[in-house]
Amino acid sequence: MAWNWTLPDWPDFRYDVSALEPFEQNFLLSSGEILGAVHHISQPEREQLRIELLSEEAMQTSAIEGEILDRISVQSSLRRHLGIDPDSYPAKPREQGVAEMMVDVYSNFADPLTHETLYRWHQMLLSHDRRLETIGAYRQHAEAMQIVSGRLERPTIHFEAPPSERVMPEMERYADWFNETRPRGAQPLPALTRAGLSHLYFESIHPFEDGNGRLGRALAEKSLAQNIGQPTLISLAFTIEKERKAYYDQLEQHQKTLDVTDWLVWFAKIVLKAQQVTLDRVGFFISKAHFYDHHRDHLNERQTKAIARMFREGPGGFKGGLSADNYLKITGTSRATATRDLQDLVEKGALSRTGDRRHTRYWLNLHPRTATPGRYSKTGMPGSS
Missing domain, CATH: 1.10.3290.10 (Fido-like domain)
Known part of the structure; x- marks a missing residue:
């Protein structure tokens, strides 16, 4: 050879x-x-x-x-x-x-x-x-x-x-x-x-x-x-x-x-x-900074822990989105409290929701604030960058 x-x-x-x-x-x-x-x-x-x-x-x-x-x-x-x-x-x-x-x-x-x-x-x-x-x-x-x-x-x-x-x-x-x-x-x-x-x-x-x-x-x-x-x-x-x-x-x-x-x-x-x-x-980091600027003072301890865990997954987010069961495992709270927390996060605009009942999934709601080519709206959503 x-x-x-x-x-x-x-x-x-x-x-x-x-x-x-x-x-x-x-x-x-x-x-x-x-x-x-x-x-x-x-x-x-x-x-x-x-x-x-x-x-x-x-x-x-x-x-x-x-x-x-x-x-x-x-x-x-x-x-x-x-x-x-x-x-x-x-x-x-x-x-x-x-x-x-x-x-x-x-x-x-x-x-x-x-x-x-x-x-x-x-x-x-x-x-x-x-x-x-x-x-x-x-x-x-x-x-x-x-x-x-x-x-x-x-x-x-x-x-x-x-x-x-x-x-x-x-x-x-x-x-x-x-x-x-x-x-x-x-x-x-x-x-x-x-x-x-x-x-x-x-x-x-x-x-x-x-x-x-x-x-x-x-x-x-x-x-x-x-x-x-x-x-x-x-x-x-x-x-x-x-x-x-x-x-x-x-x-x-x-x-x-x-x-x-x-x-x-x-x-x-x-x-x-x-x-x-x-x-x-880099775009994800910028969006993360803006997210916390907007929501940091409006999250309870459980929500803060869950959001931090979601961010650790990176730009792709949780594969398939965050489920209520994921939230329970992360926070160790009751199902009723998890439901209230997640609904509150959706109403505050921190998370968006897709699906219903057992197929309900939650996604970080990130908005691009610069001309950086990495664009994020719902982290991990199909079709997102």
Whole structure:
């Protein structure tokens, strides 16, 4: 099998610049929209938005690799590393590590890429893993580094990376390329083109024993942030996880060729989708702030608890809407009191109601107050953004 790194022109990737130009323009426009939308949020809300977006990315970049994390532990670790309202929730090793790496990527995005950067990220991410021979350094084992699936006796080899003795020279060349292609580098590249190439190029070297996917996505985030001059906070891993099969298929296909136009177009579309997810979340935060400005002083303790729980579900709300039974579980009140509370919330305009009897469902009544493209009227209602 001819892998991309075995080809004579490696690593001179070929692609159609004109095919990417519309995506590059849309990326810059959406980046400006996100920045403008965030300015509508107060500083405390901005900090909470940052925690939620970073924690979601930490959760999803791990989920892509089949690793499920404790969300509260991730958020608690992020708060500690960002110096924001630390709490006493116990920090678990995996969650602590990925949170620390996410903060490092976020805080030091402008720094040049070095081997030490990657070693530090790898150490943060995998210091808990006792299975690995080498943590915080490139792989050194003699056996081939392969991506495989299927039965042990008849595996399917999806990719084989360069042997370990080639990793250091390949990574020397990679780091030089990454730094030369940033905006003030010797050979600057447009944002999406550079991020897509940086991810595929890194994954094709596969320099570490484990964690390459998570580090490769972190490099794409760093690349995008450098091109726009600030942390992106876009939901890249969240969006990739939703299309995980296509993601792996695209990587596998384009690790056998140096013609990567289709990969870059696919990756560009993913980034634009990720930006829209972020815009929707910012819009949700703005609507949430306006909701509380209007209703905060008119809710009893039970209603406050239920509303807070609904907001924690995010822009999609409770799947299928909030039922009376949900309200009972959240508040621990009687059915008669729940009925009165819910009716009161509808009359105050805090909730809207659909269906009747056992099919009755309640939805947060959020009204858009800015030009942010994430528009909300009834959170979780069919047809809502």
